[in-house]
Amino acid sequence: MLKSDAGHTPLQALRRRxxxxxxxxxxxxxxxxxxxxxxxxxxxxxxxxxxxxxRYDDLTITTQSAAETVAQAVSEEMAVATGYGIPxxxxxxxxxxxxxxxxSEALVSRIAVFDAxxxxxxxxxxxxxxxxxxxxxxxxxxxxxxxxxxVGSILVTPSxxxxxxxxxxxxxxxxxxxxxxxxxxxxxxxxxxxxxxxxVQARLGASMGAASHGVFADFTPAPSxxxxxxxxxxxxxxxxxxxxxxxLIDLTDEVRALDTSSTFGNRIDGAxxxxxxxxxxxxxxxxxxxxxxxxxxxxxLVTVVATRPLVTSFAADRIGPGDLATIVxxxxxxxxxxxxxxGLLLAAYGPWRGAKLISATGMxxxxxxLAATYVIRAPEAFILAQFGAGLGAFWAIGAAFMxxxxxxxxxxRPAVLVLGAIAIGYxxxxxxxxxxxxxxxxxxxxxxxxxxGFLAIAGPPRRRRRERLHLQRSLxxxxxxxxxxxxTLTALGSITLAVVSFVEITLPTEVSRDDYAGIGxxxxxxxxxxxVVTALNTxxxxxxxxxGAIVATLALAAGIIGAPGLMVALMLGIASGLAxxxxxxxxxxxxxxxxxxxxxxLAAAAEAASAAVPLEGSFIAxxxxxxxxxLSATRLIKRPA
Amino acid sequence: xxxxxxxFFFALAVAIGLGGFVLTGARMLERSNTAVAEAQYDxxxxxxEGAMERGLQLGLPLRELEQALPVLERxxxxxxxxxxxxxxxxxxxxLFSTDRGAMGEPVPPPWLVAIDERRGETWQxxxxxxxxxxRAVVNDFGLVExxxxxxxxxxxxxxxxxxxxxxxxxxxxxxxxxxxxxxLIGAVDSVGVKRRTRDAIAILTEEPTTKDHSSHGDPFIxxxxxxxxxxxxxxxxxxxxxxxxxxxxAEV
Numbered sequence: 001m002l003k004s005d006a007g008h009t010p011l012q013a014l015r016r017r018x019x020x021x022x023x024x025x026x027x028x029x030x031x032x033x034x035x036x037x038x039x040x041x042x043x044x045x046x047x048x049x050x051x052x053x054x055r056y057d058d059l060t061i062t063t064q065s066a067a068e069t070v071a072q073a074v075s076e077e078m079a080v081a082t083g084y085g086i087p088x089x090x091x092x093x094x095x096x097x098x099x100x101x102x103x104s105e106a107l108v109s110r111i112a113v114f115d116a117x118x119x120x121x122x123x124x125x126x127x128x129x130x131x132x133x134x135x136x137x138x139x140x141x142x143x144x145x146x147x148x149x150x151v152g153s154i155l156v157t158p159s160x161x162x163x164x165x166x167x168x169x170x171x172x173x174x175x176x177x178x179x180x181x182x183x184x185x186x187x188x189x190x191x192x193x194x195x196x197x198x199x200v201q202a203r204l205g206a207s208m209g210a211a212s213h214g215v216f217a218d219f220t221p222a223p224s225x226x227x228x229x230x231x232x233x234x235x236x237x238x239x240x241x242x243x244x245x246x247x248l249i250d251l252t253d254e255v256r257a258l259d260t261s262s263t264f265g266n267r268i269d270g271a272x273x274x275x276x277x278x279x280x281x282x283x284x285x286x287x288x289x290x291x292x293x294x295x296x297x298x299x300x301l302v303t304v305v306a307t308r309p310l311v312t313s314f315a316a317d318r319i320g321p322g323d324l325a326t327i328v329x330x331x332x333x334x335x336x337x338x339x340x341x342x343g344l345l346l347a348a349y350g351p352w353r354g355a356k357l358i359s360a361t362g363m364x365x366x367x368x369x370l371a372a373t374y375v376i377r378a379p380e381a382f383i384l385a386q387f388g389a390g391l392g393a394f395w396a397i398g399a400a401f402m403x404x405x406x407x408x409x410x411x412x413r414p415a416v417l418v419l420g421a422i423a424i425g426y427x428x429x430x431x432x433x434x435x436x437x438x439x440x441x442x443x444x445x446x447x448x449x450x451x452x453g454f455l456a457i458a459g460p461p462r463r464r465r466r467e468r469l470h471l472q473r474s475l476x477x478x479x480x481x482x483x484x485x486x487x488t489l490t491a492l493g494s495i496t497l498a499v500v501s502f503v504e505i506t507l508p509t510e511v512s513r514d515d516y517a518g519i520g521x522x523x524x525x526x527x528x529x530x531x532v533v534t535a536l537n538t539x540x541x542x543x544x545x546x547x548g549a550i551v552a553t554l555a556l557a558a559g560i561i562g563a564p565g566l567m568v569a570l571m572l573g574i575a576s577g578l579a580x581x582x583x584x585x586x587x588x589x590x591x592x593x594x595x596x597x598x599x600x601x602l603a604a605a606a607e608a609a610s611a612a613v614p615l616e617g618s619f620i621a622x623x624x625x626x627x628x629x630x631l632s633a634t635r636l637i638k639r640p641a
Numbered sequence: 642x643x644x645x646x647x648x649f650f651f652a653l654a655v656a657i658g659l660g661g662f663v664l665t666g667a668r669m670l671e672r673s674n675t676a677v678a679e680a681q682y683d684x685x686x687x688x689x690e691g692a693m694e695r696g697l698q699l700g701l702p703l704r705e706l707e708q709a710l711p712v713l714e715r716x717x718x719x720x721x722x723x724x725x726x727x728x729x730x731x732x733x734x735x736l737f738s739t740d741r742g743a744m745g746e747p748v749p750p751p752w753l754v755a756i757d758e759r760r761g762e763t764w765q766x767x768x769x770x771x772x773x774x775x776r777a778v779v780n781d782f783g784l785v786e787x788x789x790x791x792x793x794x795x796x797x798x799x800x801x802x803x804x805x806x807x808x809x810x811x812x813x814x815x816x817x818x819x820x821x822x823x824x825l826i827g828a829v830d831s832v833g834v835k836r837r838t839r840d841a842i843a844i845l846t847e848e849p850t851t852k853d854h855s856s857h858g859d860p861f862i863x864x865x866x867x868x869x870x871x872x873x874x875x876x877x878x879x880x881x882x883x884x885x886x887x888x889x890x891a892e893v
Contacts, residue, residue: 036823044662058674069684069685106680169666170670173666181654181658185650233841244880244883267889275879431664435802
């Protein structure tokens, strides 16, 4: 019998081994990502040294010009005083006056007053006295005019922090760009290899294992991909066996038909006995249905996400009336979330006939609402436009996700799509705003959203059925899972609250105000890192949610104490990735959706509350985030890792 | 995604990443330049406004402030690329200007829009060739007596992407070389698909095998070897059974 053939690997042993070579692929993808990181970082450093560094001379000239202006102004003031006959050396209160200028002008770091004989009379800050000799290199000078020629001079040093900050920002940008390229490329490559190599190879390997046991059943070659040829050759190698077996069966039938007295029965059975363990079934049929293309939802989502770096900062410093700006920011966030929730509900339970028309109409409505921001000046209109944009966009995109088979069989697709759209959309919107200004960015992105609406009509008609979603049943199922509702409520709530509070509110309105490229980069980092965590080995899954909540709390705390925006975004990206890992397919249920919407509204409420109490909105949100994370951590203690 | 596709994908990712870095970095540099220049002009404007407010302490209305014009004259000499300095009433009529022809004229409507939409002490109106920055001139009772405005050449403030595009152009060759390097990294058969395919096909077609491609330890190749051996054994068994059956057929 084949099962006892020496030298053949038993199927059970094969099952335990990594037939898909996924560990090897993990290592390879990691190595390739690291190589890309090193390449981008090294070339970026080269660009910084050879191309950016000479451009800092312009900045140096600008800072020196600013220092000259200050020096000129101080010398004019001194000239007025000496004009009244007060000797320069006997003037009183000069140093406090100079200190006052330093406090109000960040452009200059040191001011010194000299007499005509170049003796140092006054200097600010006072600590600069000791290191006076070292600060004349970049300093600019202005004479103090008197009746009989200059009576002294003013020496002003431009602030070095301007150049230092510019260089530091460039390094942070380079680091973020390298991390983004390495992570996004690595994740996409991992997903492609999983589909084209690992899964196909595992399936082929399992078929080979079955064949080693005499089950020549499923050698269907993969429809495409690099391993297709192996499948073809394997199918080709067992074709003669099938043919011979079929002929043998025909011959056996013939012999049995002729053997009317059944005298040869035992000999026939004896001849066939060695073949009793073999199976020569036809290859298994592969499902012909292909999942719906996600290119359109990705394009539509990118247009929606592209305005995210702009919404709250626009609400805070263009739309919101002064002191009530935080209320307008909160209402904007809340209106968008409520609109999105309504849109998703309509996609799940609303009309389905003419789904393409729904997608097209939804995106055009969203596009018009976004584009209308170009002319909007009243807070009410802006809030309404955000509501319309959320409703239209999520009805349209939700309808594309609700196609049967997407959520139940491949729930990771929408998740990857959303994070990918964040990684692309955030920097896109940021760069458009940098180039054309915020109002124009809303107009451009709105036009793109309308275009995506028209593109929804193109292509073959959408005849697919809708995923059946039962809100009550889904809630019921989730609520009866041991511990799941508690963890979803606390950990997912904590992570969402932290992400919305920082990325949507604090980052654009305070940390990186007016730095749309920086906001875009931070948002992309948050999305990109989320992708990385989901693509990693999911051994951490049972504890991913509480760990994510703790990471989110630490991130928000770091944000409050003034850590760089990119670092906080990076930590929040890891936290949201951990949330995705922890939730898995359950993340697409009704309860998580309700909790996410609830957490967004809570973040908005925290921002609004900052108008009433003497606390920052981010700090109020932090109290909520930390409390929820603590509650979720209790599960970590009870549950062994 | 074959090796060629991966090479293209890697090259594209690196080109977009480095291009994005250059654009974002250059934009940050432009912003630093603009911020310093704006702070410089704001300082000049604040001094002019302070000088006028000191004059208002004497109780004079702004339109009768004699030292306003000398202050404005000094202001345009205080910083480079200042084209003109104006003081205008809350209703938008120019009271004093370094451009004598402008006195008594209404100010451009966009200035009044910028005043309405201002956040903080300074307002700014960006025109095609010039930028106007302004501050309120307030009397001792907190009443806005008028507005002091500084008209600066547009080139004094770095315009968006005026630095970024030349920087991108200068770095294009380096970015292209990096993309080429990334393409080479992507083109390497790093997951061993080609080798595995070659070995598996060699085993399946019963070509003379060399020990190196057998790569014991690769479970997939082990499975292929097991399947190939089973196929050969089954072939023999089927042949044996067929010949037995043919004998029986002849006997029957």
